[in-house]
Amino acid sequence: MPIFEYHCPDCRTDFEELRTLAKRDDIAVCPNCKSRRTERKVSTFSASGFGNSGGSSCVPGGGFT
Numbered sequence: 001m002p003i004f005e006y007h008c009p010d011c012r013t014d015f016e017e018l019r020t021l022a023k024r025d026d027i028a029v030c031p032n033c034k035s036r037r038t039e040r041k042v043s044t045f046s047a048s049g050f051g052n053s054g055g056s057s058c059v060p061g062g063g064f065t
């Protein structure tokens, strides 16, 4: 099971959650302030599974709101 990284903008805490791919976009509750308004960070792990022809590991992220 992969580990996903999340960020809590309320208290600016980064934390990790162990969960399945299907649940990666589920709400992650901040362990510090219990906020549910967290956002998932783009992890290099999840990006490595799609196509190796690009040659670049640069993953655009953060564009979604």
Ligand SMILES: [Zn+2]
Pocket (backbone or CB within 6 Å): 008, 009, 010, 011, 012, 013, 030, 031, 032, 033, 034, 035
């Ligand atoms: Zn927090």
